[in-house]
Amino acid sequence: MAIIENRADKTRRVLIPVLVGILFLSIWEVSVILLDIKPYMLPAPTVIIKTLVEDWQLLLRGWLVTMTVTFVAFAIAVTLGVILGLLFVQSRWIEMSLYPYAIMMQVTPVVAIAPLIIIWVDETLTALVICAVIIAIFPIISNTTLGLHSVNPNLLQLFRMHRASNWQILMRLRIPSALPYFFGALRISSGLALIGAVVAEFIAGTGGTKAGLAYTILNAGFTLQIPRMFAALVLIAVTGILLFMLMLWLTRLALGNWHESMIEHEQ
Amino acid sequence: MKSTLMSETKIEAEVKAGAEATGPPVSIKHVDKTFGNEIEALRNVNLDIQPGEFVSLLGPSGCGKSTLLKIIAGLSEPSFGQVRWWGEDAHVIGKPGRELCFVFQEPTLMPWRRVTGNVRLPLDLTHQNRAESNQKVQDALNLVGLTGFENVFPRQLSGGMQMRVSLARALVTEPDLCLFDEPFGALDEITRDRLNDDILKLWEKQSWTVAFVTHSVYEAVYLSSRIVVMGARPGRVVEEFHIDAPYPRGNEFRRSQQYMDYCHKVSAALERVAK
Numbered sequence: 001m002a003i004i005e006n007r008a009d010k011t012r013r014v015l016i017p018v019l020v021g022i023l024f025l026s027i028w029e030v031s032v033i034l035l036d037i038k039p040y041m042l043p044a045p046t047v048i049i050k051t052l053v054e055d056w057q058l059l060l061r062g063w064l065v066t067m068t069v070t071f072v073a074f075a076i077a078v079t080l081g082v083i084l085g086l087l088f089v090q091s092r093w094i095e096m097s098l099y100p101y102a103i104m105m106q107v108t109p110v111v112a113i114a115p116l117i118i119i120w121v122d123e124t125l126t127a128l129v130i131c132a133v134i135i136a137i138f139p140i141i142s143n144t145t146l147g148l149h150s151v152n153p154n155l156l157q158l159f160r161m162h163r164a165s166n167w168q169i170l171m172r173l174r175i176p177s178a179l180p181y182f183f184g185a186l187r188i189s190s191g192l193a194l195i196g197a198v199v200a201e202f203i204a205g206t207g208g209t210k211a212g213l214a215y216t217i218l219n220a221g222f223t224l225q226i227p228r229m230f231a232a233l234v235l236i237a238v239t240g241i242l243l244f245m246l247m248l249w250l251t252r253l254a255l256g257n258w259h260e261s262m263i264e265h266e267q
Numbered sequence: 268m269k270s271t272l273m274s275e276t277k278i279e280a281e282v283k284a285g286a287e288a289t290g291p292p293v294s295i296k297h298v299d300k301t302f303g304n305e306i307e308a309l310r311n312v313n314l315d316i317q318p319g320e321f322v323s324l325l326g327p328s329g330c331g332k333s334t335l336l337k338i339i340a341g342l343s344e345p346s347f348g349q350v351r352w353w354g355e356d357a358h359v360i361g362k363p364g365r366e367l368c369f370v371f372q373e374p375t376l377m378p379w380r381r382v383t384g385n386v387r388l389p390l391d392l393t394h395q396n397r398a399e400s401n402q403k404v405q406d407a408l409n410l411v412g413l414t415g416f417e418n419v420f421p422r423q424l425s426g427g428m429q430m431r432v433s434l435a436r437a438l439v440t441e442p443d444l445c446l447f448d449e450p451f452g453a454l455d456e457i458t459r460d461r462l463n464d465d466i467l468k469l470w471e472k473q474s475w476t477v478a479f480v481t482h483s484v485y486e487a488v489y490l491s492s493r494i495v496v497m498g499a500r501p502g503r504v505v506e507e508f509h510i511d512a513p514y515p516r517g518n519e520f521r522r523s524q525q526y527m528d529y530c531h532k533v534s535a536a537l538e539r540v541a542k
Contacts, residue, residue: 154373157369162388
């Protein structure tokens with residue numbers, strides 16, 4: 001009984017947002033037709049889909065560039081963020097001396113420093129990656145640090161009582177305790193990496209073979225090809241959702257067995 | 268020639284140390300504990316726990332009974348005074364015949380490890396042979412009645428069963444001295460009584476020495492061979508009671524006049540402390 005209900009619940013969880021989406025798109029489509037809105041003001045959903053199909057080569061090229069920047073930046077942010085988090089936990093001194101700068105990096109709008117980075121770094125893609133890393137890294141640092149500190153104090157005492165080395169405490173206690181926080185950070189950071197990649201490209205404004213989706217949007221704006229602009233936007237949004245779902249899947253893979261957040265509500 | 272001489276003296280020294288190390292499992296002399304510069308948690312506490320004793324530390328909240336237990340466990344240093352384990356100054360956990368275990372009020376399990384992984388933790392930390400460890404884990408789980416739950420995660424168990432896992436983890440090192448910090452306090456009375464009976468059985472079977480922190484007079488009288496009543500502000504030992512009732516104890520003891528008399532006496536002592 002519970003299983004059937006669960007399955008019904010799952011279907012509902014997919015079905016309801018899909019229905020809401022369809023309803024929204026229908027209203028959009030109908031309004032555009034009824035109010036006779038020109039496609040260069042607001043293209044109808046069907047027009048956007050048509051553009052997606054017709055311009056797929058151009059869009060795919062841009063998408064690949066944006067994805068490359070996103071994934072490289074995300075990988076660097078995760079690696080560097082975890083290393084910094086581990087360093088912070090090892091020594092209060094390191095944490096005290098570096099943490100304020102991590103916050104500073106977080107609160108400085110990337111829009112403000114991106115032009116500088118683009119001037120300093122010749123290679124455009126590298127500059128874009130650096131900008132995206134700056135945006136994506138902070139949640140990883142802060143959540144990893146928080147997670148490594150969030151250890152059950154009694155468990156820590158138990159480890160100490162059994163003469164656990166610092167290495168054992170790190171590997172067997174701190175890192176597993178930090179995993180839920182870390183995966184939470186992955187979900188936020190993957191989206192931020194995508195935003196960083198797009199925003200940085202807007203500022204760099206490079207064309208040619210290294211042009212990503214942001215350039216597609218910019219260019220479409222200049223030439224008033226609004227449907228293409230929307231098509232690129234849709235691609236970015238869908239990519240963001242897919243990234244989020246990928247992270248959710250990874251989280252479930254790692255924590256599914258034991259962590260409260262991953263437990264289906266049982267009756 | 269010289270080296271043989273050296274080794275001989277070394278052996279002699281070791282024999283001597285071994286002979287000296289026959290003091291009581293716990294010996295606490297004139298122990299003070301102050302937190303910061305203000306709060307006096309313990310003042311001039313003296314307590315010896317003899318091998319095989321079941322000692323309850325009983326008192327109102329804030330009397331420093333948990334602090335005393337942490338000092339006994341070596342988790343906390345006294346501000347003044349001396350703590351000895353089996354007659355030795357240094358902390359001696361991990362030496363043969365000197366194993367210590369600690370059971371917290373909460374199960375204190377690692378949610379990411381299955382039951383076996385949790386119970387095996389103390390053995391894993393000291394890098395013991397995996398096959399032997401697994402056998403010991405199995406034995407410990409049998410003792411607490413958790414056979415068949417080896418591959419389950421803690422969250423899938425009830426509170427009482429989680430406490431059993433915690434007990435099994437304490438048992439697995441074959442401890443000589445067991446410290447309980449208000450265990451089962453968060454459980455319902457029936458589960459709690461049952462677990463207390465289990466502890467008593469294990470204590471008899473495994474020849475443990477036990478220090479048991481509680482605020483329940485009934486629990487203390489039922490379980491202990493000796494009750495140490497503590498008072499608050501500052502935490503100190505006020506009175507001691509020897510409970511001269513034979514083990515094994517069961518429901519007959521719970522219903523006996525002797526039990527009620529002890530409960531009255533100990534309660535009266537607690538009331539005097541409160542005044």
